Amino acid sequence: MQYRNFGKTGISISSLGIGTKRLPTTIDGNGRISVDKDKSTEIIRKAIDSGINYIDSAYSYYDGEAEKMLGSALMNGYREKVYIATKCPLWLIKSPEDFDRILDEQLERLQVDYIDFYMFHSMNSINWNDVVLTYRLLDKMDEAKKSGKIRFVGFSYHDNYDMFETALRIYDWDFCQIQMNYLNYDKEATFEGMQLAYSKGIGIVVMEVLAEGKLANPPVNVANTLWDMKSAVEWAYDYVWDKVAVSVALTGVNNLEHLQENIIYANRSYTGMLFPKEEAMFLTAKEIYDTIPLVNCNKCSYCMPCPRGINIPRVFDAYNQLAIKGKEEALKLYSTNKIKANQCSGCKTCEKACPNRVKISEQMKQIDKIFSEIV
Ligand code: SF4
Ligand code: SF4
Known part of the structure; x- marks a missing residue:
């Protein structure tokens, strides 16, 4: 496994991290979807055995089941080999006390005394103003750090560059999690925002490397622009790993085969790995993609449930x-x-x-x- 500096934290992090948002699932007779604990545990442990040391979760994933599964998957000595990252659901915070209650619940679910990397989940200008600032949650993060319940403070991000820049100016973050891929480097935090964070020593976690799967199976005219020496997935990851600002790229694997494939790609990766001609190839792919009329939906499901039952x-x-x-x-x-x-x-x-x-x-x-x- 390749390792990179995680900003100013002093931690060496694997260039590939595992996300717990797309774990293998089972469906019961009533159509209820649950995390498949055995398969998920196998994936997590295999990832750790392969050198991956960063695992990302969230309070809300699978209604809390992802954190519980992770807690049990990390038994038998696995906890000591990884850094746990998880997120505070800003939309559920209605008072400063909610922050403490939810954090304690997460520690219990994960069966740990501390969380290594703790983030505000899905930060944007609305919850920044209405929740983070209103309930003084930055102070809460500092208190949690002092008490030893968390080690490093960050945020996952979904808004524009201006809001990102504001957040970076107001608080001394340890790390942040942003979307970045060759289709969307000009959206949300943007490439420029990523560089700004890097210049401040903020560790950068990249999500949506495959743009919610779009880059694993790109439209034919986009796929035709990618040279066939690598798979579409490997090209997408290499675009991200090429950037010196990036510490870790997340993968949301739900089977061992994909995990193995991504580990091979990670092991081949290094910063500055792309040639100018390959950069130009990504530019052409993006230009073509931008002409396709698509709804900018990343399938996060935060909009659900719909009162009329629409999925x-x-x-x-x-x-x-x-x-x-x-x-x-x-x-x-x-x-x-x-x-x-x-x-x-x-x-x-x-x-x-x-x-x-x-x-x-x-x-x-x-x-x-x-x-x-x-x-
Ligand atoms: S439409 Fe729903 S699923 Fe799509 S990005 Fe918005 S909140 Fe997420
Ligand atoms: S009824 Fe329409 S507008 Fe209302 S939540 Fe459902 S999809 Fe959204």
Whole structure:
């Protein structure tokens, strides 16, 4: 495994980290999805045995099951070999005391005395002002650090460059988690923001390397721009690992085969690994991709549940497949939605929770029109 400096923390971190948002799952007779504990434990332990030392979770993943699973997977000496990162759900904080209560609950779920890397989850200008500043949560982070419950303070991020720059100016963060890939380097924190964080010694964790899977199976015209000496997945990871600012790139594997593949790619990686011609290749791929009309949905599901029962990310996925894979595939996917876009009441409850500010209700109207026309 390759290791990199994690900003000013003094910690050496594996260039590949494991996320717990897309673990293997099981479905019971009532359709309830749960984490498959055995398979997930096998993946986590295999990752650690291969040298991965950074594991990312969150209070909200699988309704808390991800943290519980991680706690038990790290028994038998595995805890000592890794750094645990997890997140404070800002949308559930209604008072300063909620911060302490939730942190204590996470320590219990994870069965640990301390969390190595603790983040505000999905920070944006709304929860920065209404939650972090209103409830003085930066002081709470400092207190938690002093008491030894957490070691390093950070945030995961979904907003624009200006907000990112404001956050960096106001607090001395140890690390941050941002989305970065060759399609979206100009979005959210942006490449420029990443460089700014790096210049301040802030460790950088990259999520969405595959742009929610879009880069694993890119549209044909985008795939055609990628040289065939590497897989689409390896190109996407190499784009990120090439950057000296990046400490660790997360992978959300849900099977051992993908884990093994990503470990091989990580072991081959190093900073400055791309040639100018390869950089130009990514630019062409992005230019082509930007001409494809897609809803900017990363399937995070923060907008769920919809009071009308619409599976919002799944509807958007079907719509995006129209441009990526064509009518047949899109219709097949759309038909798996029992409740279609036309059931949207326009209440906009969902829109407040969307980190990408997708105008969900407007999109639903448009999607309903498009699918009724092509059926
Ligand atoms: S606006 Fe539509 S999709 Fe969003 S929560 Fe309301 S009914 Fe559901
Ligand atoms: S619409 Fe927004 S909140 Fe909902 S899944 Fe997509 S990105 Fe996430």
